[in-house]
Amino acid sequence: MLEWLALFGGTAAGGVTRLLYTDAWSEAQHALKHVMQQKGLDVRFDAVGNLFGRRTGVEEPESIILTGSHIDTVQEGGKFDGAYGIVASFIAVQRLYDQYGAPKRTIDVVSLAEEEGSRFPLTFWGSGFMTGRYSLDQAASIYDQDGVSLKDAMEKAGFGAKPMPVGQNKPKAFVEVHVEQGIVLERKKKSIGIVSHIVGQRRYTVCFKGESNHAGTTPMSMRKDAVRLMAEWVLFVSVEAERMDEALVATVGKVCASPNMPNVIAGEVECSLDVRHYHEGMLNRFEEKINEFKERAASSGMGMTIQRWMKIQPVAMDEGMMEMAARQAERLDFSFETVVSGAGHDAQVFGEYCPTMLLFVPSRNGISHSPDEWTEPEELEKGIQLLMCKLYALAYV
Amino acid sequence: MLEWLALFGGTAAGGVTRLLYTDAWSEAQHALKHVMQQKGLDVRFDAVGNLFGRRTGVEEPESIILTGSHIDTVQEGGKFDGAYGIVASFIAVQRLYDQYGAPKRTIDVVSLAEEEGSRFPLTFWGSGFMTGRYSLDQAASIYDQDGVSLKDAMEKAGFGAKPMPVGQNKPKAFVEVHVEQGIVLERKKKSIGIVSHIVGQRRYTVCFKGESNHAGTTPMSMRKDAVRLMAEWVLFVSVEAERMDEALVATVGKVCASPNMPNVIAGEVECSLDVRHYHEGMLNRFEEKINEFKERAASSGMGMTIQRWMKIQPVAMDEGMMEMAARQAERLDFSFETVVSGAGHDAQVFGEYCPTMLLFVPSRNGISHSPDEWTEPEELEKGIQLLMCKLYALAYV
Structure with missing residues (x-):
């Protein structure tokens, strides 16, 4: 089913490019709708193109258990990121129905419209719309790199109509399975990651601001070399992150020196810093720490500015659901590990809205957002089985 | 005279752009020729457009003392680099003639065609042609960025004809004055730099080759971060250079990370390294030292390659002329310092061909290759006076 879904937006390199509201995206959503319908699910789209396939509960139809993931990909992405969560949910719900008939509570399989932020400069458009973080009105002022507004793209794909065709009760729970996009499970030889926090x-x-000078005529002792100061900074940040907490990650991924010539001492360097942790307090402490480096820059006669342009709060997953998943994994004899998600997921949007659980399966070599994304079929199957247990507990008992 | 010469190729920013064989270059050389003629010098161009203004010696006309510098500039360069050496030589020779009449030995003031390498991918075309490093035949296979060959550009400017119009005996000596293009004289409050070596x-x-990975999902302990390795390298290189010798300079001026994104651990970094010293042995030792770092890279599971693409030998200036210049500077009560030139100069080409001397005057803030180039008129005058002493000793006694 993943191979089939990867045909929509499939690329020559064996990857998938399925950006929000493009033809490949529309074809995938409508193909999924068709498959859901064939299996007897009640299907509908909401105003932004989130697709729902419903198995209505026979005892408490108003109680909704929501499960799924996102249909969009990055440019030249893989077959698993997002797609696996939709397919796993669809299969789990189908198997439960085949085995136990209709659930007590309603289960909605959801194929969320957008998570990656690959076409428009926003992320979580699908889950964000469902949870009230975004409204339709915002779509008119957001543009892709070709100057097409989110509103126009959405309407061209057949969505964006007000009022919304069908309402959606707030779910009792949201459950997502996803590929890890990291190397922890593989390195630790675990089949399942139970996410505690995003x-x-x-x-x-x-x-960093030093002084651009001639590389030949300026003695080492007379230099204000911005590349050298940057190098000290990179090591400072890395060592401090390691020292402060095992789960803290700090990355300088982007470095731009100026004038960036072999025979000129760089007068300026601009670099990025990405810091992640599951506790807000840790992020605050690290921010204080990195600001201390400014003194070191000043003491060498150089300038340094640190500007924060993104601040996303950590989100905790539901502890009761985590514990239940651990017991179920033990019962199934699946090796598992409680992990922190270092990447963003729809579950972090739902996590602030309703009880939410996120499960990971391993990613080979930790690779994602690449045609090389891969998870072994038996690991994919384990994710589905644990999801079945979970949905059974939530919707059938 | 410098302000006048800066009119040829003068830019809106107050700089000078006078690239080899352009109209601005031709106009400057022909204007200089005109001025030299007016003062009674015998003028001629050689086959590549080096301009000579000759004061023929009355006793040993075949003995030639050559003095001058280059007429070309970098893109948006200053008014002093090169031009000062030509103007100083012209004025010194004129003053000597006014005071003492014709010299015993012949003095040629030379305005060299090219030194900077700003238009074509070669440097020292002027001095290199005079000293046999380059021949006319090479000009057909060297192109500027617009695809114009050096040969075509040269012929369009009226040069390149074989045989050469007039021969040139090997000079007895070459003497060049130049702005320092560094901050040593200014910092040490010296008027004259007597160059011992170029x-x-x-x-x-x-x-550096590590592993590109997700900045959020890869724990610090599982990373192969090429930016971090590069940072260690930059500090290693800087500290080792400082430790090894005061006169050694090592510069990482260019840094290119890949994929160079804030949220991706860089899998690769490419950077430049520029190393300079006046002793070949020191350059060899430093090269051995930097290769030791490869082991450190390997021990962290990463790859590293070091590829040398430029190797220019140090050149010593004539010791006798240096000593004489020091005595003359003392007599004139000019503060001076024996310095090493960290930048390339025509004197390094002549230094391998005939006894050569290079004198510096200070550069304000060490700035060169910029419209901000500046040297105070009294410092320019001191350079001319010392050059006069020098030429007097070489050509008059």
Whole structure:
């Protein structure tokens, strides 16, 4: 089913490019709708194109258990990120129905419209719309890089109509399975990751200002070399992150020196800093720590600015559901690990809205957002089985 | 005279752009020729457009003392680099003639065609042609960025004809004055730099290969972060250079990370390394030292390559002329310092061909290759006076 879904937006390199409201995206959503219908689910789209396939509960139809993930991909992404969560939910719900008939409570399989932020400069458009973080009105002022507004793209794809065709009760729970996009499960040889938190993220732009000078005529002792100061900073940040907490990650991924010539001492360097942890307090402490480096820059006669341009709060997953998942994994004899998600997921939007659980299966070599994304079929199957247990507990008993 | 010369190729920003064989270059050389003629010098161009203004010696006309510098500039350069050496030589020779009449030995004031390498991918075209490093035949296979060959550009400017119009005996000596393009004289409050050596240069491209990974999902302990390795390298190189010798300079001026995104651990970094010193042995020892870092890279599971793509030998200036210049500067009561030139100069080409001397005057804030180039008129005058002493000793006694 993943291979089939990957045909919509499939690329020559074996990847998938399925950006929000493009033809590939529309075809995928409508193909999924068709498959859901064939299996007897009640299908509908909401105003932004989130697709729901409903198995209505026979005792408490108003109680909704929501499960799924996102249908969009990054440019030249893989076959698993997002798609696996939709497919796993669809299969789990189908198997439960085949085995136990209709649930007591309603289960909605959801194929969320957008999570990646690959076409428009916003993320979580699908889950954000469902949970009230975004409204339709915002779509008119958001543009893709070709100058197309989110509103126009949405309407061209057949959505965006007000009023919404069908309402959606607030779910009792949201359950998502996803590929890890990291190497922890693989390295620790675990089949399942039970996510305790989705990390908070802070991103900074850090500028170092020295003096651009001739590489030949300026003695080492007379230099104000912005590349050298940047190098000290990178090591400072890395060592402090390691020292402060095992779960803290700090990354300088982008470095731009100026004038960036072999024979000129760089007068300026701009670099990025990405910091993530699951406790807001830790992120605050680290921010204080990195600001201490400014003194070191000043003492060498150089300038330094640190500008924060992103601050996303950590989100905790539901503890009761986590514990239940651990007991179920033990019963199934699946190896598992409680993990923190260092990447963003729809579950972090739902996590602030309703009880939410996020499960991971391993990613080979930790690779994601690439045609090389891969998870072994037996690991995919374990994710589905644990999800079945979970949905059974939530919707059938 | 410098302000007048700066009119040829003058820019809106107050700088000078006078690239080899452009109209601005031709107009400058022909204007200089005209001025030299007016003062009674015998003028001629050689086959590549080096301009000579000759004061023929009355006793040993075949003995030639050559003095001058280059007429070309970098893109948006200053009014002093090169031009000062031509103007100083012209004025010194004129004053000597006014005071003492014709010299015993012949003095040629030379305005060299090219030194900077700003238009074509070669440097020292003027002095290199005079000393046999380059021949006319090479000009057909060297192109500027618009695809114009050096040969075509040269012919369009009226040069390149074989045989050469007039021969040139090997000079007895070459004497050049130039702005320092560095901050040493200014910091040490010296008026004159007597250059002992022009440094050797080596340039390397250094590549670090780690693993590109998700900045959120990869714990610090599982990373192979090429930016972090590069940072360790920059500090290693800087500290080792400082430790090894005061006159050694090592510069990482260019840094390119890949994929260079804030939320991705860089899998690769490529950076430059520029190393300069006046002793070949020191450059060899430093090259051995930097290769030791490869082990450190390997021990952290990462790859590293160091590729040398430039190797220029150090060149010593004539010791006798240096000593004489020091005595003359003392007599004139000019503060002076024996210095090493960290930048390349025509004197390094002549230094391998005939006894050569290079004198510096200070550069304000060490700035060169910029419209902000500046040297105080009284410092320019001191350079001319010392050059006069020098030429008097070489050509009149």
